[in-house]
Amino acid sequence: MAKPGRLPREEQTLPPNIQKALAARASGSNWNEATDVGNLTPVNFKKWRKHPDAENFINHAINSSLEESL
Numbered sequence: 015m016a017k018p019g020r021l022p023r024e025e026q027t028l029p030p031n032i033q034k035a036l037a038a039r040a041s042g043s044n045w046n047e048a049t050d051v052g053n054l055t056p057v058n059f060k061k062w063r064k065h066p067d068a069e070n071f072i073n074h075a076i077n078s079s080l081e082e083s084l
Contacts, residue, residue: 023061028065031052035048039072040075
């Protein structure tokens with residue numbers, strides 16, 4: 015449950031540190047390494063991985079990396 019005055023996690027946009035962590039995961043880091051990149055705890059990162067935009071963000075990052083490599 016969100017704190018008073020704060021949107022629930024699912025309604026927020028992905029913060030920059032979460033985006034960095036997800037991008038690290040998409041580029042080959044394991045989940046634990048990605049938490050280090052985003053300066054997150056594994057528990058907090060697991061909650062953000064359930065965000066509706068997280069999977070799309072990872073897929074977009076993977077596709078962008080593939081396009082760059084070609």
